[in-house]
Amino acid sequence: MNHQEIQERIHPYVDGELDVANAREVELHLSACEECRALEQRIRALSSVLTASAPAYHAPAALRKNVRAALRKEAKPARQIGWWVFAAGAACALLLLVFALSQTTRAPREAIADDVVANHVRSLLATHLVDVASSNQHTVKPWFDGKVDFAPEVRDLAADGFPLVGGRLDYLQGKTVVALVYERNKHPINLFIVPASTNRAAAPSALTRRGYHLIHWTRGEMDYWAVSDLNAEELHQFAAHFAP
Amino acid sequence: MIRFRETSQVRDFERIILPHLDAAYSLARFLVRNEQDAQDAVQEACLRAFRFYESFRGENSRAWFLKIVRNTSFTVLQRARKNEDEVVFDEELHSPESAQLDVGGQLDRDLDRQTVRAAIEELPAEFREVITLRELEDCSYKEIADIANIPVGTVMSRLARARRQLYLILSKNFPDATK
Numbered sequence: 001m002n003h004q005e006i007q008e009r010i011h012p013y014v015d016g017e018l019d020v021a022n023a024r025e026v027e028l029h030l031s032a033c034e035e036c037r038a039l040e041q042r043i044r045a046l047s048s049v050l051t052a053s054a055p056a057y058h059a060p061a062a063l064r065k066n067v068r069a070a071l072r073k074e075a076k077p078a079r080q081i082g083w084w085v086f087a088a089g090a091a092c093a094l095l096l097l098v099f100a101l102s103q104t105t106r107a108p109r110e111a112i113a114d115d116v117v118a119n120h121v122r123s124l125l126a127t128h129l130v131d132v133a134s135s136n137q138h139t140v141k142p143w144f145d146g147k148v149d150f151a152p153e154v155r156d157l158a159a160d161g162f163p164l165v166g167g168r169l170d171y172l173q174g175k176t177v178v179a180l181v182y183e184r185n186k187h188p189i190n191l192f193i194v195p196a197s198t199n200r201a202a203a204p205s206a207l208t209r210r211g212y213h214l215i216h217w218t219r220g221e222m223d224y225w226a227v228s229d230l231n232a233e234e235l236h237q238f239a240a241h242f243a244p
Numbered sequence: 245m246i247r248f249r250e251t252s253q254v255r256d257f258e259r260i261i262l263p264h265l266d267a268a269y270s271l272a273r274f275l276v277r278n279e280q281d282a283q284d285a286v287q288e289a290c291l292r293a294f295r296f297y298e299s300f301r302g303e304n305s306r307a308w309f310l311k312i313v314r315n316t317s318f319t320v321l322q323r324a325r326k327n328e329d330e331v332v333f334d335e336e337l338h339s340p341e342s343a344q345l346d347v348g349g350q351l352d353r354d355l356d357r358q359t360v361r362a363a364i365e366e367l368p369a370e371f372r373e374v375i376t377l378r379e380l381e382d383c384s385y386k387e388i389a390d391i392a393n394i395p396v397g398t399v400m401s402r403l404a405r406a407r408r409q410l411y412l413i414l415s416k417n418f419p420d421a422t423k
Protein backbone atom coordinates (compact mmCIF):
# COMPACT_ATOMS: atom_id res chain seq x y z
CA MET A 1 0.00 0.00 0.00
CA ASN A 2 1.20 3.49 -0.76
CA HIS A 3 0.83 6.56 1.42
CA GLN A 4 -2.55 7.52 -0.11
CA GLU A 5 -4.02 4.06 0.41
CA ILE A 6 -2.73 3.94 3.97
CA GLN A 7 -4.35 7.30 4.72
CA GLU A 8 -7.73 5.92 3.73
CA ARG A 9 -7.27 2.97 6.05
CA ILE A 10 -6.29 4.91 9.15
CA HIS A 11 -9.89 5.50 10.23
CA PRO A 12 -10.85 1.80 9.99
CA TYR A 13 -7.49 0.97 11.59
CA VAL A 14 -8.26 3.15 14.63
CA ASP A 15 -11.79 1.75 14.71
CA GLY A 16 -10.50 -1.82 14.80
CA GLU A 17 -12.18 -2.64 11.48
CA LEU A 18 -9.08 -3.96 9.67
CA ASP A 19 -8.00 -7.57 9.50
CA VAL A 20 -4.65 -8.50 11.01
CA ALA A 21 -2.67 -8.33 7.75
CA ASN A 22 -3.98 -4.88 6.82
CA ALA A 23 -3.60 -3.57 10.35
CA ARG A 24 0.01 -4.75 10.41
CA GLU A 25 0.71 -2.93 7.16
CA VAL A 26 -0.79 0.30 8.50
CA GLU A 27 1.26 -0.05 11.69
CA LEU A 28 4.45 -0.44 9.71
CA HIS A 29 3.66 2.66 7.68
CA LEU A 30 2.75 4.64 10.80
CA SER A 31 6.11 3.96 12.37
CA ALA A 32 7.76 5.50 9.32
CA CYS A 33 5.40 8.34 8.35
CA GLU A 34 4.99 11.36 10.58
CA GLU A 35 2.05 12.78 8.64
CA CYS A 36 0.01 9.60 9.04
CA ARG A 37 0.95 9.38 12.69
CA ALA A 38 -0.35 12.91 13.23
CA LEU A 39 -3.62 11.90 11.55
CA GLU A 40 -3.92 8.82 13.73
CA GLN A 41 -3.35 10.91 16.85
CA ARG A 42 -6.02 13.40 15.85
CA ILE A 43 -8.58 10.65 15.30
CA ARG A 44 -7.74 9.23 18.72
CA ALA A 45 -7.81 12.69 20.33
CA LEU A 46 -11.26 13.35 18.89
CA SER A 47 -12.55 9.97 20.09
CA SER A 48 -11.22 10.52 23.59
CA VAL A 49 -12.80 14.00 23.75
CA LEU A 50 -16.08 12.44 22.67
CA THR A 51 -15.78 9.71 25.27
CA ALA A 52 -14.68 12.01 28.09
CA SER A 53 -17.41 14.61 27.58
CA ALA A 54 -20.12 11.91 27.33
CA PRO A 55 -22.42 13.84 25.00
CA ALA A 56 -24.94 11.01 24.53
CA TYR A 57 -28.44 11.76 25.74
CA HIS A 58 -30.54 9.66 28.09
CA ALA A 59 -34.17 8.92 27.40
CA PRO A 60 -36.37 11.13 29.62
CA ALA A 61 -38.48 9.26 32.17
CA ALA A 62 -41.61 10.68 30.55
CA LEU A 63 -40.70 9.06 27.23
CA ARG A 64 -40.19 5.67 28.84
CA LYS A 65 -43.57 6.00 30.53
CA ASN A 66 -45.32 7.13 27.34
CA VAL A 67 -43.81 4.30 25.32
CA ARG A 68 -44.95 1.69 27.82
CA ALA A 69 -48.46 3.13 27.86
CA ALA A 70 -48.61 3.36 24.07
CA LEU A 71 -47.50 -0.26 23.67
CA ARG A 72 -50.19 -1.51 26.01
CA LYS A 73 -52.76 0.44 24.09
CA GLU A 74 -51.42 -0.89 20.80
CA ALA A 75 -51.53 -4.53 21.84
CA LYS A 76 -54.88 -5.78 20.66
CA PRO A 77 -56.28 -8.89 22.28
CA ALA A 78 -56.89 -10.47 18.88
CA ARG A 79 -53.14 -10.69 18.27
CA GLN A 80 -52.27 -12.34 21.55
CA ILE A 81 -54.76 -15.15 21.88
CA GLY A 82 -52.83 -18.27 22.77
CA TRP A 83 -53.29 -21.84 21.60
CA TRP A 84 -55.12 -22.69 24.76
CA VAL A 85 -58.11 -20.64 23.67
CA PHE A 86 -57.88 -21.90 20.12
CA ALA A 87 -60.55 -24.54 20.58
CA ALA A 88 -62.98 -22.06 22.09
CA GLY A 89 -62.05 -19.63 19.32
CA ALA A 90 -62.75 -22.20 16.64
CA ALA A 91 -66.19 -22.89 18.04
CA CYS A 92 -66.97 -19.20 18.15
CA ALA A 93 -65.61 -18.75 14.64
CA LEU A 94 -67.98 -21.42 13.37
CA LEU A 95 -70.93 -19.62 14.93
CA LEU A 96 -69.67 -16.33 13.56
CA LEU A 97 -69.28 -17.80 10.10
CA VAL A 98 -72.92 -18.87 10.09
CA PHE A 99 -73.84 -15.42 11.29
CA ALA A 100 -71.57 -13.68 8.81
CA LEU A 101 -72.98 -15.63 5.88
CA SER A 102 -76.38 -14.30 6.75
CA GLN A 103 -75.01 -10.79 7.09
CA THR A 104 -73.18 -10.84 3.71
CA THR A 105 -69.99 -8.80 3.86
CA ARG A 106 -71.22 -6.02 6.06
CA ALA A 107 -69.53 -6.95 9.35
CA PRO A 108 -65.91 -7.23 8.13
CA ARG A 109 -66.35 -4.03 6.20
CA GLU A 110 -67.39 -2.22 9.39
CA ALA A 111 -64.37 -3.58 11.25
CA ILE A 112 -62.00 -2.51 8.48
CA ALA A 113 -63.58 0.94 8.44
CA ASP A 114 -62.79 1.33 12.15
CA ASP A 115 -59.20 0.32 11.56
CA VAL A 116 -58.91 2.63 8.57
CA VAL A 117 -60.01 5.59 10.69
CA ALA A 118 -57.70 4.56 13.55
CA ASN A 119 -54.75 4.38 11.12
CA HIS A 120 -55.69 7.73 9.62
CA VAL A 121 -55.81 9.40 13.04
CA ARG A 122 -52.58 7.77 14.11
CA SER A 123 -50.79 8.92 10.96
CA LEU A 124 -51.75 12.51 11.77
CA LEU A 125 -50.89 12.36 15.48
CA ALA A 126 -47.60 10.59 15.10
CA THR A 127 -44.57 11.64 13.20
CA HIS A 128 -44.91 9.45 10.15
CA LEU A 129 -47.47 10.74 7.74
CA VAL A 130 -45.19 9.55 4.92
CA ASP A 131 -42.15 7.30 4.55
CA VAL A 132 -41.45 8.53 1.05
CA ALA A 133 -42.23 12.21 0.55
CA SER A 134 -42.76 13.08 -3.08
CA SER A 135 -45.40 14.57 -5.34
CA ASN A 136 -44.04 12.44 -8.16
CA GLN A 137 -45.89 9.18 -8.78
CA HIS A 138 -42.76 7.77 -10.43
CA THR A 139 -40.87 8.23 -7.17
CA VAL A 140 -43.59 6.96 -4.88
CA LYS A 141 -44.61 3.83 -6.78
CA PRO A 142 -41.13 2.24 -7.11
CA TRP A 143 -40.49 2.93 -3.42
CA PHE A 144 -42.99 0.19 -2.58
CA ASP A 145 -41.11 -2.38 -4.71
CA GLY A 146 -40.11 -5.27 -2.53
CA LYS A 147 -41.88 -3.81 0.52
CA VAL A 148 -45.31 -5.16 -0.33
CA ASP A 149 -46.26 -8.13 -2.49
CA PHE A 150 -48.33 -6.12 -4.94
CA ALA A 151 -47.80 -3.10 -7.18
CA PRO A 152 -50.08 -0.28 -6.03
CA GLU A 153 -51.60 2.13 -8.49
CA VAL A 154 -50.23 5.61 -7.79
CA ARG A 155 -51.86 8.51 -9.59
CA ASP A 156 -50.82 12.12 -9.91
CA LEU A 157 -53.99 14.10 -9.20
CA ALA A 158 -52.39 17.53 -8.80
CA ALA A 159 -54.22 18.78 -11.87
CA ASP A 160 -57.51 17.80 -10.22
CA GLY A 161 -56.64 19.68 -7.02
CA PHE A 162 -55.45 16.65 -5.04
CA PRO A 163 -51.65 16.84 -4.99
CA LEU A 164 -49.75 13.71 -3.97
CA VAL A 165 -47.80 14.17 -0.73
CA GLY A 166 -46.15 10.75 -0.52
CA GLY A 167 -46.63 7.19 0.62
CA ARG A 168 -45.89 4.96 3.56
CA LEU A 169 -46.26 1.39 4.74
CA ASP A 170 -49.06 0.79 7.19
CA TYR A 171 -50.68 -2.15 8.87
CA LEU A 172 -54.33 -3.02 8.31
CA GLN A 173 -56.18 -6.15 9.42
CA GLY A 174 -52.92 -7.95 10.08
CA LYS A 175 -51.44 -7.15 6.70
CA THR A 176 -48.79 -4.74 5.51
CA VAL A 177 -50.55 -2.34 3.20
CA VAL A 178 -49.86 0.72 1.09
CA ALA A 179 -51.01 4.13 2.27
CA LEU A 180 -50.86 6.99 -0.23
CA VAL A 181 -51.24 10.49 1.12
CA TYR A 182 -52.92 13.23 -0.87
CA GLU A 183 -53.88 16.72 0.15
CA ARG A 184 -56.78 19.03 -0.52
CA ASN A 185 -56.58 22.56 0.91
CA LYS A 186 -54.41 21.36 3.83
CA HIS A 187 -56.74 18.42 4.53
CA PRO A 188 -54.72 15.22 4.31
CA ILE A 189 -56.34 12.23 2.61
CA ASN A 190 -55.07 8.74 3.36
CA LEU A 191 -55.73 6.21 0.62
CA PHE A 192 -55.16 2.64 1.80
CA ILE A 193 -54.62 -0.01 -0.85
CA VAL A 194 -55.11 -3.64 0.15
CA PRO A 195 -55.29 -6.80 -1.97
CA ALA A 196 -59.01 -7.65 -2.18
CA SER A 197 -60.39 -10.94 -0.96
CA THR A 198 -62.66 -11.01 -3.98
CA ASN A 199 -62.02 -9.94 -7.55
CA ARG A 200 -65.56 -8.63 -7.91
CA ALA A 201 -65.36 -4.88 -8.56
CA ALA A 202 -67.40 -2.66 -6.22
CA ALA A 203 -68.45 0.91 -6.93
CA PRO A 204 -67.46 3.64 -4.44
CA SER A 205 -69.63 3.68 -1.33
CA ALA A 206 -69.43 6.11 1.56
CA LEU A 207 -69.28 5.64 5.32
CA THR A 208 -68.81 8.00 8.24
CA ARG A 209 -66.87 7.25 11.42
CA ARG A 210 -66.26 9.68 14.28
CA GLY A 211 -66.67 12.65 11.95
CA TYR A 212 -64.32 11.26 9.28
CA HIS A 213 -65.60 10.43 5.84
CA LEU A 214 -64.59 7.19 4.17
CA ILE A 215 -65.07 5.92 0.67
CA HIS A 216 -64.48 2.33 -0.23
CA TRP A 217 -64.27 0.73 -3.65
CA THR A 218 -62.84 -2.43 -5.18
CA ARG A 219 -61.17 -2.49 -8.54
CA GLY A 220 -58.61 -4.67 -10.27
CA GLU A 221 -58.34 -7.09 -7.31
CA MET A 222 -57.57 -4.23 -4.94
CA ASP A 223 -59.58 -2.74 -2.12
CA TYR A 224 -59.30 1.03 -1.83
CA TRP A 225 -60.14 2.96 1.33
CA ALA A 226 -60.00 6.76 1.17
CA VAL A 227 -60.36 8.58 4.49
CA SER A 228 -60.20 12.24 5.40
CA ASP A 229 -61.75 15.00 7.46
CA LEU A 230 -62.59 16.60 4.13
CA ASN A 231 -66.29 17.03 3.39
CA ALA A 232 -68.03 14.06 1.80
CA GLU A 233 -68.54 15.76 -1.53
CA GLU A 234 -64.90 16.60 -2.10
CA LEU A 235 -63.83 13.13 -0.98
CA HIS A 236 -66.23 11.73 -3.59
CA GLN A 237 -64.53 13.91 -6.18
CA PHE A 238 -61.21 12.47 -5.07
CA ALA A 239 -62.48 8.90 -5.48
CA ALA A 240 -63.96 9.77 -8.86
CA HIS A 241 -60.62 11.17 -10.06
CA PHE A 242 -58.63 8.26 -8.72
CA ALA A 243 -60.92 5.62 -10.18
CA PRO A 244 -62.66 7.28 -13.09
CA MET B 245 -56.79 -14.30 30.76
CA ILE B 246 -56.51 -12.70 27.35
CA ARG B 247 -55.46 -9.56 29.18
CA PHE B 248 -52.63 -11.55 30.74
CA ARG B 249 -51.42 -12.82 27.37
CA GLU B 250 -51.56 -9.35 25.97
CA THR B 251 -49.27 -7.89 28.61
CA SER B 252 -46.89 -10.80 28.33
CA GLN B 253 -46.31 -10.07 24.66
CA VAL B 254 -45.73 -6.40 25.42
CA ARG B 255 -43.35 -7.40 28.21
CA ASP B 256 -41.46 -9.71 25.93
CA PHE B 257 -41.03 -6.89 23.43
CA GLU B 258 -40.05 -4.41 26.14
CA ARG B 259 -37.46 -6.76 27.55
CA ILE B 260 -35.72 -6.83 24.15
CA ILE B 261 -36.22 -3.23 23.05
CA LEU B 262 -36.36 -0.96 26.11
CA PRO B 263 -32.70 -1.53 27.04
CA HIS B 264 -31.92 0.32 23.79
CA LEU B 265 -34.16 3.28 24.59
CA ASP B 266 -31.29 5.55 25.68
CA ALA B 267 -29.35 4.79 22.51
CA ALA B 268 -32.51 5.33 20.46
CA TYR B 269 -33.29 8.64 22.10
CA SER B 270 -29.72 9.86 21.80
CA LEU B 271 -29.63 9.05 18.08
CA ALA B 272 -33.00 10.69 17.47
CA ARG B 273 -32.05 13.70 19.59
CA PHE B 274 -28.86 14.32 17.59
CA LEU B 275 -30.67 13.79 14.29
CA VAL B 276 -33.72 16.01 14.84
CA ARG B 277 -31.98 18.35 17.29
CA ASN B 278 -34.87 19.06 19.64
CA GLU B 279 -36.31 17.24 22.57
CA GLN B 280 -39.98 17.06 21.60
CA ASP B 281 -39.40 15.84 18.04
CA ALA B 282 -36.90 13.29 19.34
CA GLN B 283 -39.46 11.92 21.80
CA ASP B 284 -42.10 11.74 19.06
CA ALA B 285 -39.71 9.99 16.70
CA VAL B 286 -38.71 7.40 19.32
CA GLN B 287 -42.28 6.74 20.42
CA GLU B 288 -43.36 6.26 16.84
CA ALA B 289 -40.37 3.98 16.26
CA CYS B 290 -41.36 1.86 19.27
CA LEU B 291 -44.87 1.39 17.94
CA ARG B 292 -43.58 0.52 14.48
CA ALA B 293 -41.06 -1.90 15.96
CA PHE B 294 -43.82 -3.53 17.98
CA ARG B 295 -46.03 -3.87 14.91
CA PHE B 296 -43.23 -5.42 12.87
CA TYR B 297 -41.73 -7.36 15.77
CA GLU B 298 -42.79 -10.65 14.24
CA SER B 299 -40.52 -9.95 11.26
CA PHE B 300 -37.52 -9.46 13.56
CA ARG B 301 -35.36 -12.58 13.43
CA GLY B 302 -33.50 -11.99 16.66
CA GLU B 303 -29.95 -11.37 15.42
CA ASN B 304 -29.17 -7.84 16.57
CA SER B 305 -32.05 -6.14 18.29
CA ARG B 306 -30.17 -2.88 18.84
CA ALA B 307 -29.28 -2.38 15.16
CA TRP B 308 -32.77 -3.47 14.11
CA PHE B 309 -34.41 -0.97 16.45
CA LEU B 310 -31.95 1.87 15.73
CA LYS B 311 -32.66 1.48 12.03
CA ILE B 312 -36.35 2.10 12.67
CA VAL B 313 -35.53 5.05 14.96
CA ARG B 314 -33.22 6.44 12.31
CA ASN B 315 -35.99 6.22 9.69
CA THR B 316 -38.65 7.92 11.79
CA SER B 317 -36.12 10.63 12.73
CA PHE B 318 -35.29 11.32 9.09
CA THR B 319 -39.00 11.52 8.31
CA VAL B 320 -39.28 14.28 10.91
CA LEU B 321 -36.18 15.98 9.51
CA GLN B 322 -37.39 15.83 5.93
CA ARG B 323 -40.58 17.59 6.92
CA ALA B 324 -38.57 20.29 8.69
CA ARG B 325 -36.26 20.58 5.70
CA LYS B 326 -39.19 21.14 3.39
CA ASN B 327 -40.33 24.02 5.57
CA GLU B 328 -36.92 25.61 5.85
CA ASP B 329 -35.72 24.88 2.31
CA GLU B 330 -32.57 23.44 3.79
CA VAL B 331 -30.14 22.21 1.14
CA VAL B 332 -30.12 18.52 0.49
CA PHE B 333 -27.04 16.74 1.79
CA ASP B 334 -24.21 16.38 -0.67
CA GLU B 335 -21.21 14.38 0.49
CA GLU B 336 -18.73 16.35 -1.63
CA LEU B 337 -20.33 19.76 -1.16
CA HIS B 338 -20.25 19.50 2.60
CA SER B 339 -16.58 18.63 2.61
CA PRO B 340 -14.97 20.18 -0.47
CA GLU B 341 -11.40 19.45 0.52
CA SER B 342 -9.63 16.28 1.43
CA ALA B 343 -11.33 13.94 3.82
CA GLN B 344 -8.31 13.78 6.06
CA LEU B 345 -7.67 15.51 9.34
CA ASP B 346 -4.84 17.58 7.96
CA VAL B 347 -6.04 20.78 9.51
CA GLY B 348 -6.52 22.89 12.59
CA GLY B 349 -4.82 23.09 15.92
CA GLN B 350 -5.03 20.85 18.91
CA LEU B 351 -8.16 19.80 20.71
CA ASP B 352 -8.83 20.86 24.25
CA ARG B 353 -9.09 17.55 26.04
CA ASP B 354 -11.39 18.99 28.68
CA LEU B 355 -14.18 20.14 26.40
CA ASP B 356 -17.46 20.08 28.28
CA ARG B 357 -20.54 18.14 27.29
CA GLN B 358 -22.56 21.11 26.03
CA THR B 359 -19.77 22.31 23.74
CA VAL B 360 -19.35 18.86 22.23
CA ARG B 361 -23.09 18.41 21.78
CA ALA B 362 -23.36 21.80 20.07
CA ALA B 363 -20.45 20.95 17.77
CA ILE B 364 -22.05 17.64 16.73
CA GLU B 365 -25.30 19.47 16.05
CA GLU B 366 -23.52 21.82 13.66
CA LEU B 367 -22.77 18.88 11.34
CA PRO B 368 -25.09 17.89 8.47
CA ALA B 369 -27.57 15.16 9.47
CA GLU B 370 -25.73 12.38 7.59
CA PHE B 371 -22.55 13.24 9.49
CA ARG B 372 -24.36 13.49 12.83
CA GLU B 373 -25.69 10.02 12.14
CA VAL B 374 -22.33 8.29 11.59
CA ILE B 375 -20.64 10.20 14.43
CA THR B 376 -23.39 9.29 16.90
CA LEU B 377 -23.45 5.64 15.87
CA ARG B 378 -19.68 5.17 15.78
CA GLU B 379 -18.39 7.41 18.57
CA LEU B 380 -21.27 7.38 21.05
CA GLU B 381 -22.93 4.02 20.44
CA ASP B 382 -19.79 2.14 19.43
CA CYS B 383 -21.44 0.53 16.40
CA SER B 384 -19.32 -1.41 13.92
CA TYR B 385 -19.08 -0.23 10.30
CA LYS B 386 -21.32 -3.13 9.32
CA GLU B 387 -23.98 -2.10 11.85
CA ILE B 388 -23.81 1.52 10.70
CA ALA B 389 -24.15 0.37 7.08
CA ASP B 390 -27.29 -1.61 8.01
CA ILE B 391 -28.81 1.16 10.07
CA ALA B 392 -28.13 4.00 7.64
CA ASN B 393 -28.76 1.80 4.58
CA ILE B 394 -25.48 2.69 2.88
CA PRO B 395 -22.52 0.54 1.73
CA VAL B 396 -19.67 -0.07 4.19
CA GLY B 397 -17.32 1.89 1.91
CA THR B 398 -19.57 4.91 2.25
CA VAL B 399 -19.59 4.50 6.03
CA MET B 400 -15.81 4.66 5.95
CA SER B 401 -15.51 7.77 3.77
CA ARG B 402 -18.42 9.54 5.44
CA LEU B 403 -17.02 8.90 8.90
CA ALA B 404 -13.62 10.28 7.81
CA ARG B 405 -15.28 13.46 6.52
CA ALA B 406 -17.53 13.78 9.54
CA ARG B 407 -14.60 13.46 11.91
CA ARG B 408 -12.61 16.02 9.97
CA GLN B 409 -15.42 18.54 10.11
CA LEU B 410 -16.13 17.89 13.79
CA TYR B 411 -12.45 18.28 14.58
CA LEU B 412 -12.43 21.59 12.70
CA ILE B 413 -15.43 22.91 14.62
CA LEU B 414 -14.06 21.83 17.99
CA SER B 415 -10.57 23.21 17.41
CA LYS B 416 -11.97 26.46 15.95
CA ASN B 417 -14.13 27.03 19.01
CA PHE B 418 -11.03 26.85 21.14
CA PRO B 419 -8.22 28.40 19.14
CA ASP B 420 -6.21 29.02 22.30
CA ALA B 421 -6.45 25.52 23.58
CA THR B 422 -2.99 24.11 23.10
CA LYS B 423 -2.82 21.76 26.04
